[in-house]
Amino acid sequence: MSKLSGAAFDKAFAQHMVADHKKDIAAFQKETKSKNPQVAGFASETLPTLQKHLQTAQSLQKGGASAKQ
Numbered sequence: 001m002s003k004l005s006g007a008a009f010d011k012a013f014a015q016h017m018v019a020d021h022k023k024d025i026a027a028f029q030k031e032t033k034s035k036n037p038q039v040a041g042f043a044s045e046t047l048p049t050l051q052k053h054l055q056t057a058q059s060l061q062k063g064g065a066s067a068k069q
Contacts, residue, residue, distance in 0.1 A: 010060075017057035025050050 001012050028050060031043035 014057060014061035018054065018061055021050060021054040021057055025054060 001009060001016070004012055025047065028043045028047050032040050032047070034040040034043065
């Protein structure tokens with residue numbers, strides 16, 4: 001991505017953010033079932049934030065105005 005600029009950079013960045021957040025959400029969803037209550041609790045508390053970040057990244061990917069919020 002270091003060689004990209006402008007719209008090409010924006011597109012690549014948004015794609016990366018969507019993919020990364022999907023991966024993180026899957027990992028945190030798995031950890032909500034952890035036998036360690038602290039791990040499960042942290043994962044459960046963090047999931048809504050990750051999901052909101054995914055929505056923002058998806059909005060950026062589509063070029064939506066809601067990404068500016």
